[in-house]
Amino acid sequence: QQQVKQSPQSLIVQKGGISIINCAYENTAFDYFPWYQQFPGKGPALLIAIRPDVSEKKEGRFTISFNKSAKQFSLHIMDSQPGDSATYFCAASRRGNQFYFGTGTSLTVIP
Amino acid sequence: GAGVSQSPSNKVTEKGKDVELRCDPISGHTALYWYRQSLGQGLEFLIYFQGNSAPDKSGLPSDRFSAERTGGSVSTLTIQRTQQEDSAVYLCASSLSGFYEKLFFGSGTQLSVL
Structure with missing residues (x-):
């Protein structure tokens, strides 16, 4: 059973555009929602994370939007760059220990 | 090294053989995780070690899979009698607390697995 559902599976965006990746969860006990970025041949690396006491968190060009009532959260990448081309995973965790990951989104930013 | 080290980086084995995968976490990190990454399946949780507590094995897909963590540091994931469906990338992660x-x-x- 997939604890976290992620969409879309793949995404193509023009340079300078906005990339949006969505995730949904069911378990209301989850209280930590990180996003990880993975380049080919590498392990995932933490990009940004949010706790459910806030509705939005921004770090540079990356923003997480969180809707607790809808049990959804999304990653927005502003001014997308070719170097952002990677696979992105959302995750959810209870107490910040065991993490459940989405199925990943392959992002391609076209120059 | 400063990062998490896994070995081997690649392993080819025949169906039915046993394999051992090794993970060296970052020194001082008390938590260690194993995940499996297959195409279209994302990151599948396998097992979680936290300090001296009993590991959370709830993600292990069958009794052919086992893992141990010696001395609170190095971890080994063992797959017995490998099957073709075990073919995947096995990722290890660690965190401070x-x-x-x-x-x-x-x-x-x-x-x-061939």
């Missing part, structure tokens, strides 16, 4: 901490992933072991 295991609570709301960043996971540091290794580059993984690509396992191919």
